[in-house]
Amino acid sequence: MDRTLLAAEIDRTCRLHGSFTLRSGQVATEYFDKYRFEAQPTLLRAVAQEMVPLLPPKTEVLGGLELGGVPLATMVSSLTGLPTLFVRKQAKEYGTRRLAEGGDPRGRHVTLIEDVVTTGGAVRAAVLALRELGARVDVVVCAIDRSGVTDGPLTDIGLQTRALFTKADLDRV
Template sequence: MSDREKLIALFHERALKFGDFTLASGKKSTYYLDGKQITLHSIGLRLVSLGLLDLLKDVDYSAIGGMVIGADPIVGGVLVAAAEQGRSLDGFLVRKEPKGHGTQRYVEGPLKPGSKVVVIDDVVTTGGSALQAVDRILEFGCTVACVVGIVDRKEGGAANFEKRGLPFRSLLSIEDFGIAAPANG
């Protein structure tokens, strides 16, 4: 079984739920992918981290990060996996609100203006969370080399990134779970 197949099986086992759900985008759905069930699991995080490094092997970037909570474990995992490969890489996290004390920044980490970065998200529906992170990163003075998701639900995220001129990649798509992508996605 390949690492990709293992990751898909782990999503089926731990993170894919059926029912009536309202997504962060506000959309209604009959299924929910809880990415944190994967990224907060040792094997899941390892598979995701190595997969992302491989997915991004031809992208020129020096830091990886995204919105807090969703991106937190992914950033940590990718940094450890990069170090194991002998690669120097910085991480960053983007707050929803600026820190109320100290530096009062939206962007946390050793990131410097002018850096080329990758913005990550666990599950991409419309791309709203990743685009929030992109806006903060651009305000900070960095260039976004790529936006990447673990799973693309194919519900407009890729198109929204394209409208902004942002390259997008994902490790998996909803079709990998036997679920048809919406016709408008």
């Protein structure tokens, strides 16, 4: 799918208007409901295909963040053959008690996959936790960066944000 058409379809499918409290506590008058494109197989695949070129060449493992990053990471994994970790918001308190399911991130270059980044709070927590486990994490690839920050909101922890679309991109369609 053409990038401009994809942006228009994402915007048409996902942008909601109203009053929404974001994870960060901020209140927004519009919201990008990523589940609306992630639940559509054709649209999910199109987004994932466009995310593949954003992956750094040194990527050894994809890290899909709970919950919205998991379908994207799974689809990108299917397209690239790269293994995937499913990264929880916090380690579960039963069973394996793991933060990241699907393998050991220690010593591996993990590229995080996220749906929408605004302040980067969930990504920040995941990066710090994965680094504590010995992973090398320096890039997050997201479908939509609505932060409005040129380099992304996570440069202070040495994390580069690579976005398929920014909010400004979607505002132009």
